[in-house]
Structures are given as C-alpha cells and as structure tokens.
Amino acid sequence: MKSKFSNLSRLLVGLINGNVHEFNVADDFNSMSETRKWNIHAGPISGLGFALSSELIFSCSRDKSVVWHCSENSSKLGSYHLENSCTAMVIDLPFVFIGDHGGHVTVLRIVDNQPNLVSKLSAHTNSITSLTWDGNKKVLYSGSSDHLIIMWDIGGGRGEAYELNGHNGRVTTLCAAPAAKRVFSADEHGKLMCWDMNCKRVETPEWKTSDCCEKCNQPFFWNLQAMWQRKVVGLRQHHCRTCGSAVCGSCCDNWTTYPPMGYETKVRICNDCNARMKDNPQNFK
Structure with a gap:
C-alpha cells in the first residue's frame, strides 16, 4: 500500500489491486471519510503524488504505467508506459521521476499534460526502492536493492552523480530534509543513517576493464x-x-x-x- 498526504487534509491511498482511494481527514486527525475511488491500474500501486498547484494526481504501478488525473473532476489527463515495472516516484512539476525494477530512473517533463522523455538515469545494479527530491538544490536521491544510494545533481546541468555507501542491505526508504541539508535513509535490517549533504562530495570513478592487473600486469583468470x-x-x-x-x-x-x-x-x-x-x-x- 502507498499513501500520500496533502496539506489540504486529503489522504491518497494506493492499493495492491490497482485502486486509488481519496479520504478526507478530520481536523483533529481522529477520523476520516472516503470521498472518491479510482480504478486506475492493472497491478499494485507503487507510487503516488499530488501536485497541488496543478491539481493533478499522479500514480505509478507494477503494470509499468504512470497515469495522472485531474483532482477536481477525476478525469484522466495522460499516461506513460515504461519498459520495466514502476517501483517508486517523486514529482516536482513539470518534472516527474520514476524508478523501476531494472534499476533505472526515468525523467519525464509534463507539458500541457503530454509526457516528454528527458533522460533515463542508469547506475544502479538492482531495482529502485525509494526516491526523494531536494527542491532547493534540485538534487534527486535514489535508493536501491543494491544497497546503494545515488545523488543525482539534476539542477547542475553537468550530469554529475555521487554515491552514498553505508548500508549492508536493501535500502527501503529515503527522505530529504532540504532546510537541514540532510538526507535520511533506512534499510531492511533496521539501520537508519543521516547524511550531511552540506559537505563536499567527490564523484566515484568508473570501474576500468582490463585482462591483466593494471599495477603488476599479472593476468586475470579469464586471460x-x-x-x-x-x-x-x-x-x-x-x-x-x-x-x-x-x-x-x-x-x-x-x-x-x-x-x-x-x-x-x-x-x-x-x-x-x-x-x-x-x-x-x-x-x-
């Protein structure tokens, strides 16, 4: 189950059957009432997003699709299909970032409710499990089953990416705190980490390929x-x-x-x- 809470006391809940329910939460948070239901996807909901300024509700699913609806009249306004099952999503219109089971992050730009593919970010070796966005620095963070967190400098325009290695298990949750310049991450073993994003970061180098050791020239076992x-x-x-x-x-x-x-x-x-x-x-x- 996926959920998204807006600042207007509206709670969106995505279910395993592909339905999205909208609830109105009471001011005292002691009760809530269902206001709408959408039958959107053919698979489990894996991500939800609410763009208040545009009155758009975004959802992604294991059925490899991303769909957006008008939050005022519930009408479907657009969709986009990926090559792999969607596993996570974060939005900052006009951009939508979708993580998938193949370890990629698809970047879409929504213009007049039409999706335009901007790029596909590929560095993980396993499925994306969580995404979070720092709107101040225009930086995207992706967590994966490969135990790795990658910081994508979207706003810098130079295509830089930085790795954060601290987990020994599948990263389950990421949360950015832009005001504090921190990123929080948790893994499947219950380990919680706090990353200081105000410090200087260095890009990790690409791994070189060779048939012999680049230091002593001894052959590797396939040579x-x-x-x-x-x-x-x-x-x-x-x-x-x-x-x-x-x-x-x-x-x-x-x-x-x-x-x-x-x-x-x-x-x-x-x-x-x-x-x-x-x-x-x-x-x-």
Whole structure:
C-alpha cells in the first residue's frame, strides 16, 4: 500500500489491486471519510503524488504505467508506459521521476499534460526502492536493492552523480530534509543513517576493464592466452574504489573509509591510493 498526504487534509491511498482511494481527514486527525475511488491500474500501486498547484494526481504501478488525473473532476489527463515495472516516484512539476525494477530512473517533463522523455538515469545494479527530491538544490536521491544510494545533481546541468555507501542491505526508504541539508535513509535490517549533504562530495570513478592487473600486469583468470604463455595461474579481479583501477588482490590489499565519495564503511583501495592517502592526508578529507 502507498499513501500520500496533502496539506489540504486529503489522504491518497494506493492499493495492491490497482485502486486509488481519496479520504478526507478530520481536523483533529481522529477520523476520516472516503470521498472518491479510482480504478486506475492493472497491478499494485507503487507510487503516488499530488501536485497541488496543478491539481493533478499522479500514480505509478507494477503494470509499468504512470497515469495522472485531474483532482477536481477525476478525469484522466495522460499516461506513460515504461519498459520495466514502476517501483517508486517523486514529482516536482513539470518534472516527474520514476524508478523501476531494472534499476533505472526515468525523467519525464509534463507539458500541457503530454509526457516528454528527458533522460533515463542508469547506475544502479538492482531495482529502485525509494526516491526523494531536494527542491532547493534540485538534487534527486535514489535508493536501491543494491544497497546503494545515488545523488543525482539534476539542477547542475553537468550530469554529475555521487554515491552514498553505508548500508549492508536493501535500502527501503529515503527522505530529504532540504532546510537541514540532510538526507535520511533506512534499510531492511533496521539501520537508519543521516547524511550531511552540506559537505563536499567527490564523484566515484568508473570501474576500468582490463585482462591483466593494471599495477603488476599479472593476468586475470579469464586471460587464458597470457596464463598459458607465462605458465601462471590467473588471479581474481578487484577494483580500487577511489581510482577505479582493475587490480589483483595483492595490489589492492588495503581497506579504508572515504566519506567524500560516500564510503562510510571500509572499502578496498589499491596500494598506490593508500600510499597517496598516507603521504597527503589533507587531500583526502
């Protein structure tokens, strides 16, 4: 079940059968009465949004669709279909952000009730579980079953994305507090984290690809030709989290936290980055 509460004492509730119910909540919050019901989707409701300024109600579902209705007369005004099941949604008109089961975030721009695809944000390796929006900084946060939170700098116009690594389980809920410059996150194990978004962040590097260790040149286990020529056993590939190099275990045998990149728990880094951190610690704060 998904719910959305507006500042006009209107409560929207989305059910597993695809229906959306609207309730009027009493001023003392001790009772509520149903005012309307929509039979909108063919699958469970996974996200609801109410745009008060435009009097629009948005809903998304596991049936891969996003639908918006007029909140005044209940008429359907538009829809959009995704390639994967919708799992989360947040709106800040004219933009609508929809997370899906494939780990993507679809960005739509609604103009005269017509959807226009702006972009598709792809960085997660598992389904999106939660979205939250910082309207002050124009930053979108996405949480996923891959244990990762990604900060998308939408307003910056440079396509920057920053990772927040602190959970060891599926991220279940995100909530931005723009006035306090904080983001709260919770996971399936009950861990609650508070992220300071006022500090300087560094983009995480892309992981490099190589058939041999980029430090010692030893072949990885799939590089059969090099293994045969050198008469050696191939090694397992790892990646340095701070520079992205593809390295073997011996060249990446250091663990550290690095909050500017969002690593609040210890991650693997290569020997070169470890040496740079020890020699110039002021550059890694």
